[in-house]
Amino acid sequence: MSSSTNRYKVVLLGEGRVGKTSILLRYTRGEYNDKQVSTLQASYLDKGVRLNGEEVVLSIWDTAGQERFHALGPIYYRDADGALLVYDITDQSSFEKVRTWIKELRKIVGPNIHLTIAGNKADLEKHRAVSMAEAQSLADSVNAVHVLTSAKTDKNLSEVFTKLAMKMVSSRVGKRGSLVGSGSGPDRQTNRLVIVDEPPPQTKSKCC
Numbered sequence: 001m002s003s004s005t006n007r008y009k010v011v012l013l014g015e016g017r018v019g020k021t022s023i024l025l026r027y028t029r030g031e032y033n034d035k036q037v038s039t040l041q042a043s044y045l046d047k048g049v050r051l052n053g054e055e056v057v058l059s060i061w062d063t064a065g066q067e068r069f070h071a072l073g074p075i076y077y078r079d080a081d082g083a084l085l086v087y088d089i090t091d092q093s094s095f096e097k098v099r100t101w102i103k104e105l106r107k108i109v110g111p112n113i114h115l116t117i118a119g120n121k122a123d124l125e126k127h128r129a130v131s132m133a134e135a136q137s138l139a140d141s142v143n144a145v146h147v148l149t150s151a152k153t154d155k156n157l158s159e160v161f162t163k164l165a166m167k168m169v170s171s172r173v174g175k176r177g178s179l180v181g182s183g184s185g186p187d188r189q190t191n192r193l194v195i196v197d198e199p200p201p202q203t204k205s206k207c208c
């Protein structure tokens with residue numbers, strides 16, 4: 001799957017009830033339901049993302065609840081380009097498990113997988129149990145971006161997946177041997193990804 005040029009496999013990881021399926025349904029279909037989260041019929045859903053005029057497709061994999069038994073099979077992880085680690089900001093134990101998921105992920109997929117951490121249920125700020133400082137410190141220690149999200153209010157979902165997509169695209173472009181020099185990669189100010197496919201034309205020597 002991830003061998004196709006513009007397709008990237010992203011796995012959702014985190015304890016049960018943190019909001020993984022809600023994030024996926026909100027992001028890919030614009031749906032959210034407080035009372036009952038639909039069961040997914042598929043292992044993954046696709047979402048097209050435009051980065052600097054280029055369309056990439058994220059195939060976002062969700063579990064069928066097996067995370068409760070810590071029994072995600074190798075097929076779930078296989079060929080993953082990136083992972084979104086989700087915890088619930090009102091549940092400290094869901095945050096502590098993030099480290100365990102990252103260890104398992106790196107053991108199976110390898111150390112180069114791109115990580116993003118989502119502190120979900122940000123709409124429940126007044127019940128927050130996990131401080132921003134500890135979340136940021138974990139994210140820094142594993143070279144991940146940390147973003148507060150809410151599937152309920154649609155806060156930062158597009159941002160979190162776009163950030164992950166930018167990391168994955170830059171690294172694949174790098175691996176293909178194209179130029180990823182200064183001026184390429186995610187541009188913080190414009191939030192655009194500049195991909196340099198060809199070296200600039202050689203300037204003619206002015207020498208005699």
Ligand code: GDP
Pocket residue numbers: 014015016017018019020021022023033034035036037120121122123124149150151152153
């Ligand atoms: P999963 O087990 O990780 O897939 O979690 P679900 O998506 O099934 O969500 C578990 C519960 O949390 C459901 O009742 C959701 O409605 C609720 N939930 C998910 N995301 C949010 C959110 O951003 N805010 C709030 N307040 N509730 C959420």
Ligand code: MG
Pocket residue numbers: 020021022062063064065
């Ligand atoms: Mg689920």
